[in-house]
Amino acid sequence: MQEYAKDLPPDHPIRVYLEENEYLRDLLFQLHPLNPEVEYQLAYNLFNQIAQVDVRYTRKENQFFPFLEKRGWFGPSQGMWRFHDENRKLIREARKKIEARDFHGLKEDLDLLIGELLRMTEVEEFRLFPTALQILLPEDWEAMKLGEGEIGWMHKKTKEEPPAASTIADLKLPDGVFPFSEGRMTIEQVNMLLQAMPFDLTYVDETDRVVFYNRGAERVFPRSAGVIGREVRFCHPPKSVDTVLKILEEFRAGRRDVADFWINYRGRVVHIRYFAVRDAGKNYRGVIEVTQDVTEIQKLTGEKRLLDWS
Structure with missing residues (x-):
């Protein structure tokens, strides 16, 4: 666990992301030494678990980035999202070969994927997360937690129920803006x-x-x-x-x-x-x-x- 996160509550989004990274790195380190042609089933199973990183990326894009934008930091939305999509493409290409049992160049493709996924975890832990802790307010983190369970986590197998409307209503809203189960709008909107x-x-x-x-x-x-x-x-x-x-x-x-x-x-x-x-x-x-x-x-x-x- 990174030093900056040790005093955070167990359910703080940053701690959850870091735990997820530990889970992801463990999978990547298990897959890296394998020869997928010789140990096909094990490699395939590990790959499927690793591919769930898409859930993590989706959660970042929908629950993390909007709060950074709210505080004036648009870099992750404009740059990191593009790297998410590039990693998703690597996963799709590797999946085609694995499921077709096309082993030509597959080991190299998997190694490239592993390297890019590890690189993303480093960018998160040494740039994204520390900066977010500096610029986001306590109420941002609380609001962020409300919707994370709807998307889910790659290291947890269950999703959470959507936040109750009363919970969302507790958030401070401008005059004329009304809370709904999935957001807030004016009557005109x-x-x-x-x-x-x-x-x-x-x-x-x-x-x-x-x-x-x-x-x-x-x-x-x-x-x-x-x-x-x-x-x-x-x-x-x-x-x-x-x-x-x-x-x-x-x-x-x-x-x-x-x-x-x-x-x-x-x-x-x-x-x-x-x-x-x-x-x-x-x-x-x-x-x-x-x-x-x-x-x-x-x-x-x-x-x-x-x-x-x-």
Whole structure:
């Protein structure tokens, strides 16, 4: 354990990262002397454990870097993330050879990977972590811990439940900003977000009445303010009512959580999905209907990795 971390609480993010590094180094030192062709299964098992470093990188990118940015240090987000991706690429390339039992150059590829992963741990321990301890405030570390368990750790096998909304609400927020289970926004931001969503969203509460719909620019099916408070059975064509009521019955009984359909509508392919809404106690609190025009999505083939607005 690094000297700067010895007095930190056991659950402090820096101590957890350092413990994770010790775990990772142990795996790397076990893999390094192996000949993967001769000791294939052991090398493969160790490699799979090492590949879980992706979980660690994801946690850094989503839980660590944002707090550094908040305090004015953008270097890790702009530079270290790129090295994360380069190491991920090395892992993907090595995996292809291992799983295909292609041993030509595999030992060299693994040695390169080991060296780069070790180099990253050194940068973390001698630059990233000490600097973070200097610039981050106690409340930053406490907030950081709240979401780490959702992503997980490479040296722990279980994830933690998301932080309770009440825990997030305890964080000091500016006036007009409201806490949500996964963040905080103003009412204006919530409305803009819902309107910008590329699908139609309708929320029916546990009494089977419509309480919300988003007013997007191009809705698939029309909605107007008069629908608010209306019983959902009267919001659908007569031929669809029995199906809607069946979905509500199954959701309310807890037997189902999802139902979906796809139809041809005015020359477009429309995907209609229903999702049960339940509170923390698994009690039924209604249903959301998500309707999306998937005509263009159905046409997707291959990959598109470059921006092209032509």
